[in-house]
Amino acid sequence: MELPLLNRYELMWMLVLFDLPVVEKYERKEATQFRNFLLDNGFGMIQYSIYTKLFSGKDACEKYYKMIKDNLPSEGKVDIITITDKQY
Incomplete structure (x- = not known):
């Protein structure tokens, strides 16, 4: 059985861009936790x-x-x- 090819207009890229404060210790910890959250979820x-x-x-x-x-x-x-993947 052959799998259907996905259309490049159906595939979607999600870009997460951020600027987080890292002056205080708790801010660095939150920023690191957020980055690790993204990495743990396949980003x-x-x-x-x-x-x-x-x-x-x-x-x-x-x-x-x-x-x-x-x-x-x-x-x-x-x-x-x-x-979309086509736009990327």
Whole structure:
């Protein structure tokens, strides 16, 4: 049985970009915990504050969007961008 090929417009990339404060010890700890959360959930580091992951569709992206939202650090700025594989 042959598996169907996924359309490059259906595959979605999620980019998580963040700028977190790291002056105080607790801020460094939160920033490290957030980065480890992303790595533990299959995201790859592009730069120190940019992580990406490829998803099979919009529904999978929405699940991870909620997970990230639930694990945000108390301070700083986190942005999430989703684009199709074709756009990437």
